[in-house]
Amino acid sequence: VDLSVTWLGRTMPGCLYNASGVWCREEDELEAVRASAAAALISKSATLAPREGNPEPRYHRTALGSINSMGLPNRGFAYYLDYARRYDYACGKPLFLSLSGMTLEDNLTMLRTLAAAGLPAIPEINLSCPNVPGKPQLGYDFVATTEALNAFDQAWPGRYGVKLPPYFDQAHFAAMAEILNRHPRLAFVTCINSIGNGLVVDIDSEAVAIKPKDGLGGLGGDYVLPTALANVREFYRLLPGKDIVGCGGVRSGREAFMHILAGARAVQVGTCLYHEGPAAFARIAAELAELMQAKGYRKLDDFRGRLRTL
Numbered sequence: 001v002d003l004s005v006t007w008l009g010r011t012m013p014g015c016l017y018n019a020s021g022v023w024c025r026e027e028d029e030l031e032a033v034r035a036s037a038a039a040a041l042i043s044k045s046a047t048l049a050p051r052e053g054n055p056e057p058r059y060h061r062t063a064l065g066s067i068n069s070m071g072l073p074n075r076g077f078a079y080y081l082d083y084a085r086r087y088d089y090a091c092g093k094p095l096f097l098s099l100s101g102m103t104l105e106d107n108l109t110m111l112r113t114l115a116a117a118g119l120p121a122i123p124e125i126n127l128s129c130p131n132v133p134g135k136p137q138l139g140y141d142f143v144a145t146t147e148a149l150n151a152f153d154q155a156w157p158g159r160y161g162v163k164l165p166p167y168f169d170q171a172h173f174a175a176m177a178e179i180l181n182r183h184p185r186l187a188f189v190t191c192i193n194s195i196g197n198g199l200v201v202d203i204d205s206e207a208v209a210i211k212p213k214d215g216l217g218g219l220g221g222d223y224v225l226p227t228a229l230a231n232v233r234e235f236y237r238l239l240p241g242k243d244i245v246g247c248g249g250v251r252s253g254r255e256a257f258m259h260i261l262a263g264a265r266a267v268q269v270g271t272c273l274y275h276e277g278p279a280a281f282a283r284i285a286a287e288l289a290e291l292m293q294a295k296g297y298r299k300l301d302d303f304r305g306r307l308r309t310l
């Protein structure tokens with residue numbers, strides 16, 4: 001069984017890697033993912049300047065997944081650029097850098113600096129951080145998204161991707177697709193980021209679970225799988241020629257299979273990785289391979305996007 005993925009002008013040895021934000025803020029975390037069975041790796045969304053992030057508790061696990069309001073804690077763009085300068089691209093595992101500037105200008109500064117460095121690292125620009133108080137998710141503002149993508153095209157000469165929030169309405173899928181399809185070097189979209197502004201309540205303490213935003217935070221894990229699959233399948237249909245990276249609710253070979261069936265080129269793991277650690281990649285890959293073997297599939301292209309309707 002062959003789990004390799006050919007995209008972005010290269011072939012990576014498998015189809016699984018980390019979701020930005022999980023096991024990727026510090027260099028030792030990135031190195032642990034790279035040394036694991038992950039087929040690629042992506043860094044924590046970077047802002048231009050380092051950030052402490054929101055007050056704790058800002059992450060909470062439940063039986064059905066996670067809620068987080070981290071608030072973009074990160075080492076600052078220069079830290080991740082330095083890692084990208086020292087990264088061994090010959091290892092065959094692509095390095096993605098997630099960028100989440102506090103302003104459009106910051107995103108452009110980071111893109112221009114990355115372009116000047118002339119590295120094979122690929123930007124995944126985050127249009128969907130739900131946890132910076134007072135900052136709306138760019139991906140829910142179609143005018144701002146249009147302006148940003150036009151500016152990204154000027155600031156970055158190569159292929160890039162964007163991390164999208166979940167959408168929940170046919171009109172929004174159509175509106176976003178119309179915008180995204182105007183950008184030929186926008187090579188991939190990662191669907192989805194957490195479902196923003198959920199609220200987890202503890203009935204014993206009669207209190208919220210996390211401190212920021214009076215308890216509001218992005219949901220991950222089992223909570224988001226059907227929404228993630230819907231966004232993968234809708235954008236797979238609506239964005240011909242672009243790759244969709246599936247993210248949301250993956251904790252075994254089964255959910256990875258579902259995402260690829262829905263059209264995903266590759267699959268990211270978040271909440272499950274947060275708790276299991278990078279060993280999750282070998283386990284999930286083995287489960288996916290076993291599932292494919294049982295179904296008579298030899299490679300991912302044998303079933304990618306073949307989700308049947310009734």
Ligand SMILES: O=C(O)c1[nH]c(=O)[nH]c(=O)c1Cl
Pocket residue numbers: 021045068069070071072073100126128129130131132193194218
């Ligand atoms: O609070 C965060 O750092 C965060 N948390 C998320 O769930 N998604 C994001 O894109 C970000 Cl940037």
